[in-house]
Amino acid sequence: MGNCLGRNRDEDDFDSKVNFTGGNVHIVDSIESWDEKISEAKKEGKVIIVNFSASWCGPCRMIIPFYAELSLKYPQLVFLTVDVDELPDLSSSMDVHATPTFFFLQDGNHKDKLVGANKPELEKKILALAESSHCSK
Template sequence: MGGCVGKNGGGDDSDDKIDFKGGNVHVITSKENWDEKISEANRDGKIVVANFSASWCGPCRVITPAYVELSEKYPSLMFLIIDVDELMDFSSSWDIRATPTFFFLKDGKQLDKLVGANRPELEKKIVSFADGLAQHVN
């Protein structure tokens, strides 16, 4: 389901920003910022859901409200978003071939990956990881 491969946007980028108001999504703006959040998640025993996205990508825009909603519903996970255009070198180190691409990480290691704006599959994976964490706590 829906994924963008190359920049097809045009015109003025000023209104291309995706809105995360009200969510529990951390916008990653640098490699240092990423490292801080990964350290924080490791310290707190949280699984990280990292969304590699692009402001010009239609499917990314479509999945964002669901991503924000899931971030509020599952505070036991840490939700990050990385703009592949703003952090090109960092994104390419993750071998991103299409947006959105979601990585699920624990202790900095990849547990799972989802490519494309497939809400039911994204939700299923998030619920599975959140439930897994809840079982470890109980």
């Protein structure tokens, strides 16, 4: 499935601000926001799915509506999105080398990772986490 390894310099920047949210997806636009969301989820015992995306990335744009749909389907999970260009230090510290990259965190720890806009695999991983978090309640 598709993923972007670097910015395509030939693309127009007129639409570089793509809204990566929808449904129940929260934008993380600062380190403080990241820390707050991670802390809240840990406190509530919720699993977090993080979408590291870029506005210029075609596969990222393609997966946005599906990711938003999943956030509504699995409200017991926390869905976040991070624009790699807005928070390069966070993206780097998370070892993001391609977009989209999805991280699955539980208790603040990395549980799993998916690189690329692979809808069936993303849904499979989210379903497994939703079922495991439901059983642990």
